Amino acid sequence: MSRGELADFLRRRREALRPEQMPAAAVHPPGRRARRTPGLRREEVAALAGVSANYYERLEQARAPRPSAQVLAALGTALRLTAAEREHLARLAGQSPAAREPDRAPVPADARMLLDRLGSIPAYLTDERQDIVAWNRAAAALIIDFGRLPAEERNAVRLSIRLGGTFCSAPAGAEGGFARQAAAQLRAAGARYPAERVLGELVNEFAAHSPEFAASWRDHDVRPVPTLRKRLHHPELGELDLDCQTLLVPGTDLRLVLYTAQPGGASAAALARLAT
Template identity: 45%
Template sequence: MDGLGGALRAWRERLTTADVGLPSFGRRRAPGLRREEVAALAGVSVDYLVRLEQGRARHPSAQVAEALARALRLHDTERDHLLHLAGLADPQPGLVPTRITPGVQRLLDRFGDAPVSVLDAAWNLLAWNPLWAALIGDPSNWHGRDRNLVWRAFTDRPSRVVLTDAEHEQWRSGLVADLRLVLARYPDDPSLAALVGELNRTSEAFAALWATGGVGVQAAARKTFLHPDVGHLTLDCDVLVVQGTDLRVVAYTAVPSSADAEALALIGVLGLQTVS
């Protein structure tokens, strides 16, 4: 297992679909997961994963390296080795934690009937399960700032969430107040400071809310979605904070036996495919 490429191949080949919560369809010609499956789990392109495994790309970003470690279900020592092979140092104290613990990863794997995602304290999307992607829209094409929910809220990125004007303002106000608390906890994180600075320069609405000095925690709420094939459905949204990591686990659930529950189940069947 020489170099980053060899390590990635070896880790991929030892996994089964059952290890990562994917369905299995018959025997496979080669052991382990397919590159397409690992790429989807990590939210990277198949071409980029191929280049990493073949040694044509050697220095993934910290975000990509962490995503690969999660997708490959690496334990702590292996994850540290991956960072070393990629030429990345472990995050320094005082930065917003982005590492998903094995326990949180197991939650993602087991919540197959509920859309679940994991975000860091600064509202950067780190990981999600297939049903979350099917409900929200495939986030694997979101890169950089587009994976930050505050950025998306203030730069009018497409969203399937249906909000009234009042709900939209309340949502954005809550995000800004929450982000101010996060900045107070992590004042030395340059990425977080850059996000706040860029939002202040880019969005007049954000700048106005930031100037008020309000602080608070973004509360959970019921949310209505407009899915392109299923139509409207309303779900309960719960935000669970993982103690010791500041990770946010966001889960959507429907009232049992309701029309919304039936709609969510249909979305699970459709996955990311669209009905023509």
């Protein structure tokens, strides 16, 4: 159980809630002082979760014993957590056992076969550390020839730092972002594998490089970002507006990352030329 991380996660989720989202009787008890800060008060969350205010206060102060599964479920409902946030809460509280180290099994043959069958769709596989462990020819042509990189640089986070805006940016109005996605995935991996030293190194590297990542990391943002809009700057094909989709490979820590374009557009035509 990580009491400090659990306390920080609960506090940030409580402060992110707005009183107007909650039942009036729970957040505006008669005779209370005027609200000075955004978010709910500790005693309000405690009332919504059906626990004592003193116990909840000790949870946020990292002084309480491990909460039960029933208490975590009640807190998840009170704080309106998503499924990903509930899972993260359970891991922080020690209800979902942490693994000692990631499974370094070879990439499954069927996953490699899928990459090859995607043909002109650039795609690669990443593990829990964001290491790029397999890719197809289209991905090497679109992004970089991963096979020529040293193993330690074959990492999505480190490539983002290295390539930066010369390779990829977000189109105007695009929501989310790789930094937020990386923060969510590394947070979840860190809770699952707390002894994994490389995860901490990646967090420190990217936080120093990206204010957006640092803010998402501080906020314990673990919500998945399944689709990103990216504008890629290719040296031969020019600017490409692409959707970057991430899918979890069942039964593994692997994620399949695919780049696609809107059919009929210039970017789709460029991807087709890339394949030839």
